Amino acid sequence: MQLFKKAKISILVASLALPSPAIATTYSDLPDIGTAAAGTLTVEKEIEYGDAYMRILRGSQPIVSDPLLSEYVSSLGASLLANANDVKTPFEFFLIRNRDINAFAFFGGHVALHTGLFLHAKTESELASVVAHEIAHLTQRHLARAMEQQARQSPLTMAALVGSLLLAIAAPQAGIAAAQATTAASIQSRINYTRSNEKEADRIGIETLSRSGFDANAMPTFFTRMADQYRFASTPPQFLLTHPLPDSRITDSRSRAQQYPQQSVPLSPNYQLARARVIARFAGIDSAAALDWFERQSKRASPALKQSMNYGKALVYIDSRQFDRATALLTPLLKQQPNNPFFLDAATDLDINQKKYDSAISRLNNALETQPNNAVLLLNRDYALVNAGRFKEAISGLLKYTHRYPADTNGWSLLQEASDSHGDRAGALAAQGELYALQGRWHKAINNYTQASQLVDLGSLDQARYDARIDQLRVEESRFNALQR
Template sequence: MFKRARSLVCLCVAAAIASPTLSVANDIELPDIGTTAGGTLTIDQELIYGDAYMRMLRNSQPIVNDPVLNEYIDNLGHRLVANANDVKTPFTFFMIRDRNINAFAFFGGYVALHSGLFLHAQSESELASVVAHEIAHVTQRHLARSMEDQARRSPATIAALAGSLLLAIASPEAGMAAITAATAGSMQSQINYTRSNEKEADRFGIATLAKAGFDVKAMPRFFGRLADEYRYASKPPPMLLTHPLPEDRITDSRERARHYPPMRIQPALDYHLARARIVARYAGIESEAALDWLDRTEKKAKPELVPAFQYGKALVYLDTKKLDQAEPILLELSKQDPTNNFYLDALSDLYIAKKEASTAQTMLEKALSSKPSNPVLTINYANVLLKQDKYEDAIRVLQRYTHDNPNDINGWHLLSEANIALARGDEDLAARAEILALKANWNKAIQYYSQASQIAELRSLKQARYDARIDQLMVQRDRFLSLQ
């Protein structure tokens, strides 16, 4: 479900909290690798900043709200986090629809992956090497360390410093433009610090890869291929602006990987399923071009990976309403692997398109009996109930879902849709208010909840719930504004 990510206007992520007079090009000397960062931000403060940045990103970037891809990224990321050192924050992994190769991490354990990264990483271990590197940036608190040194040398507020740092990470072209306007000495101090951070993140990342059971040689292999491809490019991808790849860094990572015993890693089908889904739905190419890529890549693939390319083609057929071509492929794939969420999600879409939502309901109920509360299955199940006009049932499912997954915009959208169908204006307003709050639109969210409270029966439990939520949102808004 949720076949296409909505295109949002790209705004500067840090604009709402960065000082307009502060440039990334401040003449600074950044801290040594051993600095603890305790003098600037506490872990709790990092969590507050991270939450604020994430809300701003939801409002400014084309975040991919795809339940199946989110589950895959989340599982991969937390497999790595479980094997990382110095983990002090929870981690959140998400994808931005952008064909440029990039990944970045920021306060509070948030790690963003561009969809273009999947098009260049040829294996799950290569993707995992990038994710492990970003996890290390968080666990080693590289942003906080940089802020610690800047706070000692600059009269700017912590909020402005934090904003400028995020600008350089999330909008590397803007960050690099500011750096090139600085003096040569300032540029060199920035680059040297970046390189030392990158090497440290590589070192911790390789250790995490090994402990998590991935191929450690994937890191120098992917980075080396990236460096070779863009060595003479006039406009390198954003990842190379924020993560420079000088030869000594690649050599260093290759030497570190050599000290680990060789591992025989089987190809990960789920990675290639995710990759095929991105090609079919998020690469920004026409259906014929997607089918051509899937065909060409399938011919070179190992037999065990062929289902991924068949799945990708089925999605293209499904999205172009060629249901007769999509159905036999999906049925065969499901027969081979009946509990695979990639296939169950696509079959759910197929049955809805064929006006056979009851078949999808039966299929999902069976799947949920073995994987209760699974987010992918649950959100599809709620959608199937809506398509059958079973609004009360859908609302019961979605109330539980949004309680367990409050940051998933999909759940709130469906809850709004169900309440609109039942003419429950107050509950619709409340669901839309939650979406607004997730995008840092605090005043509008509070306004919607206030309207819902006015509609609700006087002194009812529902009205009390709305009023309590208004109080919570006002506290969150004031905390968010205090960061400016």
């Protein structure tokens, strides 16, 4: 399913996924400071701010809406959360289309990963080490604690500091200037506090990594390679500029990891397929460069890795409309794994590009018999139905999908398209209104629902539903605006 969203990225919200010097330890050895900020910023308030930040990011950053990649990072995050301590909020893991190597976390359990990580993390354990580090930042509430310290050293209240961060996301230059002008803490104290946070997050992150069945040595391995690769670079990645990796830091990280049980972690096919998908569609390189990368990797790849290389090449061929070559690569992959969502998604794209709609729908219906609740397959089927002109069926499926996954922009976008094509202007306006709401564009969302209410029959169930949604949106807008005051 080919859905792209482009924008310019301009701000890093929270902390970077970097190791800090410390020795391996258990949770019981840690100081009880994970909820130090509870007195000034409650978990409930963090969730409220996190939701507001996420809406702003959806409207301003190149968030990857690809359903397969979203499902993959969510699954990876869930496997780590199952073995993490002090999880007090729901979590949301998402990707930002950016070749820079980075990750960050912010209020309400939100963890963002740059697609550039997939270009450099060779194994799933290496990527998981970054995610585990960011999870630790959130479970230990480092952002709230940092703000609490700043509030103690300045005349600002906690609400003013958090509002300043919100402003920084909404209008980066104004927000950063406001934060710098009103925070009295010295630069040195901020650096020391950040180092303390990084040390704690790294220590807990490695523990979570090991308990989740990943290679604890993946963190020092990944960052050692990054440090070596960019040691003499004139323009190293942003995280190496802001968080240098001296040899002593990497050595301490390696020593800590070696104190955990050493385990052989098998190759993760899903990680390799996700990585191939990023390189084919989200790496910002042309088709020739992508194919060259896959060809070079294939020469030294194991049979299991070659499968993901062939998948990546098939995607490039689909996107460059070389359908015969794509078919030659996809056919054996589907024969080996007929229900693999990665392969089914690619086959759907291939069929739709060739206007073979019935073939795509039939294949997806067969797969859904064994995976009836698979979000990727459901969305692909609705996508195929829309392209086939079977709008009524698509709308029926998408209404169920958006009810189950209200924060997925893919479902609302398809529902808007299907409703418009079916002649249901009110339904299209409502779906677009939900997209506006997900971006915090409340005025546009309310305006859309007002128009939809005016188009349907007076006193009808649809009008009552639209009017009720208008009331909800106004309440949400009021809460959202209050956070910025």
